[in-house]
Amino acid sequence: MARYFKYKSPGDLAADARSFGQELRLRNDLAPLFQSIKVGPRTVGNRLCIQPMEGCDGTLDGLPDELTYRRYERFGAGGAKLLWGEATAISDAARMNPRQLWLHDGSASAIELMLKKCREAHRTAGFDGGDLLLGLQLTHSGRYGYRRPLLATHCPLLDPLTRDKSTGLIVDASYPIVTDDELKRIEDQYVTAAHFAARIGCDFIDLKQCHRYLLSELLGATNRAGEYGGSLENRTRLIRNVIGRIRLELPNLILATRMNAFDGVPHRGEGTDFVGVPVPHSLPVTTAFGTDPDNPADPKLDEPLQVVKWLRDAGIALLNISLGNPYANPHYVRPAEFPPVDGYHAPEHPLKGVLRHFSITSLIQQAVPDVPVVGSGYSWLQEYFPAAGAENVAAGRCAFVGLGRGTLSQPDFAIHLRKSGALERKTICRTFSYCTNLMRTKDHPLGQYATGCPPFDKEVYGPLWDEVKAKRPAGS
Ligand SMILES: Cc1cc2nc3c(=O)[nH]c(=O)nc-3n(C[C@H](O)[C@H](O)[C@H](O)COP(=O)(O)O)c2cc1C
Secondary structure, X not given: OOOOOOOOOHHHHHHHHHHOOOOOOOOOOOHHHHOOEEEOOEEEOOXXXXXXXXXXXXXXXXXXXXXXXXXXXXXXXXXXXXXXXXXXXXXXXXXXXXXXXXXXXXXXXXXXXXXXXXXXXXXXXXXXXXXOEEEEEEEOOHHHOOOOOOEOXXXXXXXXXXXXXXXXEEOOXXXXXXXXXXXXXXXXXXXXXXXXXXXXXXXXXEEOEXXXXXXXXXXXXXXXXXXXXXXXXXXXXXXXXXXXXXXXHOOXXXXXXXXXXXXXXXXXXXXXXXXXXXXXXXXXXXXXXXXXXXXXXXXXXXXXXXXXXXXXXXXXXXXXXXXXXXXXXXXXHOOOOOOOOOOOEOOOOHXXXXXXXXXXXXXXXXXXXXXXXXXXXXXXHHHXXXXXXXXXXXXXXXXXXXXOHHHHHOOOHHHHHHHHOOOOHHHOOOOOOHHHHHHOOOXXXXXOOXXXXXXXXXXXXXXXXHHHHHHOOOOO
């Protein structure tokens, strides 16, 4: 298959963007990345954010385990000042896999220790702990719950792709959707989890609304009846209720949200080259948020722009913008050189995916200039991500540059950028999807493989990768 990333200079990369009629601006001077910024009442020491990166390496009770502690120590020591802790479930039913972190009475002190080790590692590496902002992403996996799917609505695009593991059946119109009363109990669970998070020392919590997990699916639930569906007011009722309650009960906790601004439609591989194409769907598409109903390859941002204004007014002090669905259209979420095992070859040049992230994030940041916005989708740019990020920050197109996959291969990227103005060449993420492939492998005694970077964090993840490879059919 085509290799896309073959650039010898920033000029080559920018020229490719121009060849699609777009512009990628790059800045040699990385100083904008090292300016501090206010988030709510706090000052954050630089513009580098470690995105939420689940390691799928907790215990079955939702506690961090050896590799989880290790990851947060490496992130803490790495010098980025906004550490966006990974998806952490608000209940067992909310978990996406059996090794996902789960915040409850029995796990709170262990997660507290994880955060403490992260802060200690930051200080031990010589950084000031006062301008580090460390939080957790609170999640309900909804449709992607590992025990059984909890649907916010029947989505004609996603239902045919959703299997109830408890019966082995694909969900259909007879499968129940979550009731309004159940959603009210889920509101309570978010508030309880926020109390735990505040107690164990989170500076902020993220009420996760991305990647078509429960709150993200609700944003698109135009076809749901009752208090939580239909109008945009109703579709945002749960998040607004949760924010309102947490504001009253925990006024010092900074509230953040990672939100999808564009869902798009699912894709699947077709033909001998297994290139992604949209699954068959009828128009208009009405259950994909931020998506043009008549031309769902395109974003339509009127609703996302309205929602971020409401959320700001409700008390959200930090936003992180993402796109797509990691199971149904991963090329929107994380532009990649090679697809993951459950994916398809890129239906578009990955640079177009990166530029989609940049342009959508920029429009969101302009709509709420007083709320710092974290941009996503940088890893595919490899050694050029810092120059693109510096330009985006300098131009006010986002406040923070969020790095995902690249943090697994090079958690100390901020130190390298500060010292030499460049990443450490040997461990730059090449977006070959090893991390996602480990994550997608369930054939493990605990029901889930841990994930990390097999090529560049070889000592730990190389042996896991060898095991996974040995279990796969030849050629896959
Ligand atoms: C192994 C892995 C784990 C991830 N875990 C999370 C997560 O817990 N929460 C989340 O919102 N996104 C998660 N993501 C998505 C990333 O945060 C990020 O949005 C995505 O990788 C695109 O950014 P990048 O191009 O810098 O990698 C994960 C991605 C990968 C590959």
